[in-house]
Amino acid sequence: MVTINDIARQAGVAKSTVSRYLNNGSVSLATREKLDKIVKETGYTPNTFARSLKATKTNMIGVIIPRLNSASTNEVLSGIDQKARESEYDLIITNSNQDRERELGNIQTLINQKVEGIILLAREITERHRKLINDANIPFLVLGQKAEAIHSMAYSDYEAGYKIGQYAIELGHRDFLFFGVSEQDKAVGLERKNGFLESLKDTTDTTVKIIETSFSKKVAYQDAIDALPNSKASYVVCATDNIAIAVLKAAVELKYSVPEKFSISGFGGYEETDYVQPTITTMSYPYKEMGIQAVENLTKLVNGIDIPYETLLPNELIVKNSTIKR
Amino acid sequence: MVTINDIARQAGVAKSTVSRYLNNGSVSLATREKLDKIVKETGYTPNTFARSLKATKTNMIGVIIPRLNSASTNEVLSGIDQKARESEYDLIITNSNQDRERELGNIQTLINQKVEGIILLAREITERHRKLINDANIPFLVLGQKAEAIHSMAYSDYEAGYKIGQYAIELGHRDFLFFGVSEQDKAVGLERKNGFLESLKDTTDTTVKIIETSFSKKVAYQDAIDALPNSKASYVVCATDNIAIAVLKAAVELKYSVPEKFSISGFGGYEETDYVQPTITTMSYPYKEMGIQAVENLTKLVNGIDIPYETLLPNELIVKNSTIKR
DNA sequence: TTGTATGCGTTATCAT
DNA sequence: ATGATAACGCATACAA
Numbered sequence: 001m002v003t004i005n006d007i008a009r010q011a012g013v014a015k016s017t018v019s020r021y022l023n024n025g026s027v028s029l030a031t032r033e034k035l036d037k038i039v040k041e042t043g044y045t046p047n048t049f050a051r052s053l054k055a056t057k058t059n060m061i062g063v064i065i066p067r068l069n070s071a072s073t074n075e076v077l078s079g080i081d082q083k084a085r086e087s088e089y090d091l092i093i094t095n096s097n098q099d100r101e102r103e104l105g106n107i108q109t110l111i112n113q114k115v116e117g118i119i120l121l122a123r124e125i126t127e128r129h130r131k132l133i134n135d136a137n138i139p140f141l142v143l144g145q146k147a148e149a150i151h152s153m154a155y156s157d158y159e160a161g162y163k164i165g166q167y168a169i170e171l172g173h174r175d176f177l178f179f180g181v182s183e184q185d186k187a188v189g190l191e192r193k194n195g196f197l198e199s200l201k202d203t204t205d206t207t208v209k210i211i212e213t214s215f216s217k218k219v220a221y222q223d224a225i226d227a228l229p230n231s232k233a234s235y236v237v238c239a240t241d242n243i244a245i246a247v248l249k250a251a252v253e254l255k256y257s258v259p260e261k262f263s264i265s266g267f268g269g270y271e272e273t274d275y276v277q278p279t280i281t282t283m284s285y286p287y288k289e290m291g292i293q294a295v296e297n298l299t300k301l302v303n304g305i306d307i308p309y310e311t312l313l314p315n316e317l318i319v320k321n322s323t324i325k326r
Numbered sequence: 327m328v329t330i331n332d333i334a335r336q337a338g339v340a341k342s343t344v345s346r347y348l349n350n351g352s353v354s355l356a357t358r359e360k361l362d363k364i365v366k367e368t369g370y371t372p373n374t375f376a377r378s379l380k381a382t383k384t385n386m387i388g389v390i391i392p393r394l395n396s397a398s399t400n401e402v403l404s405g406i407d408q409k410a411r412e413s414e415y416d417l418i419i420t421n422s423n424q425d426r427e428r429e430l431g432n433i434q435t436l437i438n439q440k441v442e443g444i445i446l447l448a449r450e451i452t453e454r455h456r457k458l459i460n461d462a463n464i465p466f467l468v469l470g471q472k473a474e475a476i477h478s479m480a481y482s483d484y485e486a487g488y489k490i491g492q493y494a495i496e497l498g499h500r501d502f503l504f505f506g507v508s509e510q511d512k513a514v515g516l517e518r519k520n521g522f523l524e525s526l527k528d529t530t531d532t533t534v535k536i537i538e539t540s541f542s543k544k545v546a547y548q549d550a551i552d553a554l555p556n557s558k559a560s561y562v563v564c565a566t567d568n569i570a571i572a573v574l575k576a577a578v579e580l581k582y583s584v585p586e587k588f589s590i591s592g593f594g595g596y597e598e599t600d601y602v603q604p605t606i607t608t609m610s611y612p613y614k615e616m617g618i619q620a621v622e623n624l625t626k627l628v629n630g631i632d633i634p635y636e637t638l639l640p641n642e643l644i645v646k647n648s649t650i651k652r
Numbered sequence: 653t654t655g656t657a658t659g660c661g662t663t664a665t666c667a668t
Numbered sequence: 669a670t671g672a673t674a675a676c677g678c679a680t681a682c683a684a
Contacts (some may be wrong), residue, residue, distance in 0.1 A: 001677095003676090003678085004677065004678060004679095005676055005677075005678095013654075013655085014653060014654065014655045015655095015657075015658075015677090015678080015679095016470055016601055016654075016657095016679080017653085017654055017655075017676095017679075018678095019679055019680080020653090020654085020679090020680090022678090022679095023679075023680095026653070026654095027653070027654085028654085029653060031654085032653085043461055045434060045437075045438055046438075046677080046678070047379070047438060047676090047677050047678070048375075048435075048438040048439055049374075049376075049378040049379045049439075049440070049675030049676085049678095050375075050660090050675080050676070050678040050679090051373040051677080051678060051679080052375040052380055052491075052678095052682080053373070053375045053376055053379060053659095053660045053661065053662090053676090053677080053678075053679095054659080054660050054677095054678060054679050055660095055678090055679075058522055067404070068400045068404040068407060069397070069400040069401060069403075069404050071395070074394050074395040074400060075395060078393070078394040078395050079657095080421070081394060081421050085423075090435070091420070091421070092418065093419045093420075093421075094417070094419075095407050097407070097411075107375075108371060109416070111371075112372075112373065112374040113375075114375070163681065168524055197496070209503075217597065217601065224545045233357070238509075245601045246601065248601075249600070249601050252603055270545065272598060273573075274575070275543065275571050275572065275575050275598075275602060276601060276603070277578055277603050299392045327661095329660090329661055329662085330661060330662065330663095331661075339670075339671085340670065340671040340672070341662085341671090342663080342664085342665095342670075342672075342673090343669080343670055343671070343672060345662065345663060345664085346663095346670085347665080348662095348663095348671090352669070352670095353669070353670085354669060354670090357669085357670085372661080372662070373660090373661050373662070375660090375661080375662090376660070376661030376662040376676090377661080377662055377663080377664085378662090378676095379660090379661080379662070379663090379676045379677065379678090380661090380662055380663045380664080380675075380676050381662085381676095593666075620678095640666090
């Protein structure tokens with residue numbers, strides 16, 4: 001391994017000169033050229049660890065994601081990646097695999113790595129999260145969930161649920177089947193559902209059956225196969241696009257035609273909803289945009305610029321062919 | 327920030343004792359308990375950089391992926407992640423965004439980070455790659471493409487293409503439309519196509535029209551809209567599942583019924599092919615398994631155990647409802 | 653502009 | 669079992 005000392009020796013200068021050459025750059029043209037040459041020849045690159053040991057700035061942002069094979073996560077991530085690149089930040093991406101202990105461990109690891117800020121795609125913020133974050137005194141941004149007294153960016157899921165309900169009511173639907181997920185996930189499990197339920201309150205004669213299923217298509221498919229035959233619903237609300245796609249498959253399997261027999265809608269705005277038959281009406285979320293804005297916000301925090309604790313991103317109803325008038 | 331010195335001072339011992347306590351652990355019970363307490367109270371964790379500055383082992387594996395929003399990439403990645411976790415390796419995941427300069431930069435970064443080995447999900451290995459790898463003298467594993475004199479793992483894409491062709495011929499098809507991608511991608515663009523073409527050679531009276539499209543569904547969809555009306559093919563071979571899904575959508579749009587009007591098959595074995603109508607016949611690739619084996623192989627290399635330069639993974643034809651006899 | 657000396661937090665060597 | 673000290677590679681305050 002070639003070090004700054006090697007370069008200095010070969011060039012016949014002090015290593016501080018080399019260091020200066022590498023950083024602020026107050027060196028004479030002659031030595032600069034000499035060093036240019038030697039660095040190139042040797043392929044020398046500064047040792048990150050030695051550098052970071054001294055430095056206060058590492059130019060790195062840490063990201064913690066809940067899992068690797070999620071379409072929405074990866075969209076957010078690619079937004080983060082794009083903006084981080086533009087802002088000349090390096091990214092450290094870690095995966096918690098939906099494991100809380102691992103998530104906390106990842107935060108600690110990132111702090112040790114002296115990242116300048118952490119972006120956490122989270123489901124729930126516990127006291128231990130708070131303690132860790134406070135002790136480290138590091139800019140921290142939670143994505144996808146709101147969190148008291150912590151900077152966060154989230155979608156207005158309650159409103160999204162409400163809008164879906166409103167839309168369905170306007171179409172004349174009164175009997176609903178709702179496929180949700182665990183309330184542990186505040187945004188997806190709780191708020192979407194509550195917003196939806198709230199939207200029905202102004203209308204009489206509505207019925208709702210709620211089924212808790214999973215993010216997994218396979219599980220959701222099976223749950224739909226079980227539930228659809230016993231349902232009188234004319235509109236099936238699915239808490240995610242994946243669930244909607246699975247329910248659609250179950251419907252096809254059971255020979256219920258969609259949307260004639262019942263309408264289906266999802267949440268997420270995944271590209272995949274465009275490539276099934278019928279295409280699925282969905283609440284679209286600006287995932288990539290969230291990633292971009294997350295880095296922007298974090299950059300502000302890093303630079304001591306104040307931002308509101310909570311940033312809400314809009315969502316938009318995309319009507320496609322899976323929903324019709326009753 | 328609390329350091330090993332703080333701990334030592336508080337415990338009234340030398341920092342070397344604390345270091346020993348942290349590592350091999352040859353300390354008396356009394357001091358151990360004292361240190362346990364203090365470490366817990368202060369929330370002390372060793373500084374990664376200082377550690378890595380001395381240490382020869384970092385316990386980190388570097389991974390370079392071409393993009394963040396690809397289903398296959400993420401499957402591989404989740405296999406890598408799982409096995410790395412089991413093997414107590416930390417992962418550094420970097421994204422090249424399909425940019426060669428960035429890819430080379432990432433390799434350099436990872437080398438600087440003193441990772442113990444690098445896994446590269448690659449399209450092409452250039453001389454500059456080789457130089458970098460050789461100079462660093464670090465275990466290196468290329469995934470998805472073969473590479474001369476570099477350890478690699480790949481699917482037998484040629485064989486996969488051949489098997490698809492064979493299957494279609496057996497079904498009685500003679501007229502083909504092939505949606506491929508750029509030959510720059512050796513595995514997907516070249517080998518699948520060549521294997522397929524080779525399989526037709528034993529049969530007379532076959533016709534093939536080849537169209538080069540893109541990995542993007544949107545582009546593939548548009549290309550299919552343009553190409554399908556002018557095609558007399560009874561079987562459409564798509565070089566990826568995404569392309570197959572896009573072609574299917576185009577077919578529906580154009581009111582061609584699949585598989586009656588023509589059969590469609592893909593490559594990849596994506597879950598998504600199970601959730602469209604009809605479900606799509608595909609060559610399934612063990613993506614996650616590749617990730618797992620990649621870490622196993624890299625671990626061997628790190629430990630100086632020799633493995634063959636080339637590891638080929640099998641693939642399997644999954645027949646579904648998009649292909650029928652002619 | 654350049655060189656000298658010091659310190660960053662840790663591990664390793666060698667005494668004790 | 670424990671402590672003192674050197675070393676890792678680099679940045680920087682200060683002196684020249």
